[in-house]
Amino acid sequence: MNSIVARVTSFFDRLSISKKLAFWYGLSLFLMLSLFGYFLYETFHQSIHHNYDRHLRFEAEQLFSHINTEDSLSIDLTGYSRNAALKSGVEYGTYVRIYTQEGQLIYRSPNFTNVDQPLETDIPNATEEYSFSSQWQDLPARTLFYPIKDNDDQLRGWLEVTGFEWTLHEELNRFRRYIIILIAISVAFSILGGYWLSRRALSPVASIIEAAKNISATDLDNRIPVNYQVRDELTELAETFNIMLNRLQKGFEREKRFTSDAAHELMTPLSSLRSDAEIMLRKPRSKEEYRETIQRMLTETRRMSEMVHLLLQLSRVESVHRSEPDIVNISRITEAVASKHQENAQGKNINIQTQIDPDLHVRAHGAYIEEVVNNLLENAVKYTSGSGKVNLKLQRSSDKAVIHLSDTGIGFDKETKKHLFERFYRANESEVQEQSGSGLGLPLVKAIVELYNGKIRAYSEGQDKGSTFVVEFPLAKDKEV
DSSP, rough: OOOHHHHHHHHHHSSOHHHHHHHHHHHHHHHHHHHHHHHHHHHHHHHHHHHHHHHHHHHHHHHTTEOSSSSSOEEEOTTTTGGGGGGTTTTOOOEEEEETTTTTTEEGGGGGOOOOOOOOOOOSSSSSSEEEEEEEEEEEEEEEEEEETTOOEEEEEEEEEEEHHHHHHHHHHHHHHHHHHHHHHHHHHHHHHHHHHHHHHHHHHHHHHHHHOOOOOTTTOOOOOOOOTTTOOOOOOOHHHHHHHHHHHHHHHHHHHHHHHHHHHHHHHHHHHHHHHHHHHHOOHHHHHHHHHHHHHHHHHHHHHHHHHHHHHHHHHHOOOOOOOEEEEHHHHHHHHHHHHHHHHTTOOOOOEEEESSOOOEEOOHHHHHHHHHHHHHHHHHSTTTEEEEEEEEETTTEEEEEEEEEOOOOOOHHHTTTTTTEEEEEEEEHHSSSSOOOHHHHHHHHHHTTTOEEEEESSSSSOEEEEEEEEEOOOGGGOO
């Protein structure tokens, strides 16, 4: 038994979705129609019995007027209009018997002499009329026991009236066959129609599968076709796949650009290191030459170390495997980072002014928030000339903590603003190129800000007119602090 069930289950699992839907639709319709047909059949069956009981009751009432209940039970059918029915044969006759209250037979109709099979009787114990069906003479028969009562409403005996329902049962059997045939035809057509409809409804899935097969890592421009004239679950599925493909394509392009840029940026200092080393090894050099070369190599090494550090930071920020953020005091972090840059700014005769609202809390990693403030302040001090100013504010604005950092430095134009947050991008201005940098600081800041659902914006009126950076972080709710 278990093996049969396992085979059926295995066969069903191999069916396509459209066939499974058609099968379940047909099975559901079969069960519903079967229940409805059974209810209809039983209702019709009971209605037939009820109608035939009315016929038997009419016969009994006609006979009752010919029964004498005064002294002893007797019947006189002289002048009875339906005497012929009491003499008719098996199929069309009416069979009548009269019993006393004790069950003694005192009369039976003449047609009982022509039967081969006795009619079993079951005299009821109650005083109400009683009817039942039985099989007699190989035909369906219906018997009604009609109580015989005198003028004082006392039970004197029973009038038994029996007739055959064979014609009615033929109609009932025909009705049952019609129901079965109609159910079978309906289920068959429902399975075929359900299969056709499911195939038609799931045809977009085939298109999605075909389109997905044609999409590869080297060809991400293809998209799954979407029928915008029909809004259903499959339309949403296709749109969701296309959104996912857009993200994948952007991710691939970003990684390709990142790999290319990283290789280019690292190749330059490596080539310089190799060139210096080969030149120094060609012949003996003076101590001063060795010192200058080693100093250049150390500078390039520091530049590569900074670049690798920022790349690792970007990788950690963009990684999905990171710890849950904590509630951190962004006011204290900002104050600490500003204090750290004061000494460097004073050495360049730059005045850093701070205005920090106390006890502002955000849900983030403290080290990443420190990285944001540190990179922004470092750039502001780096690209601001002597006697310049840097103004750092941290304020509450509605449900946000807003960092507003402005300087009187070199600023940037509209073209530079478009690429400001791109990895490895550095403006072509001499003031920028003269300063050390990897072009990864601002992209890292942007990635961290967006990690915590924040926003960053940059403004400048042009070159040598200073710049302003505005960073927003959602404040932690009071009950979380």
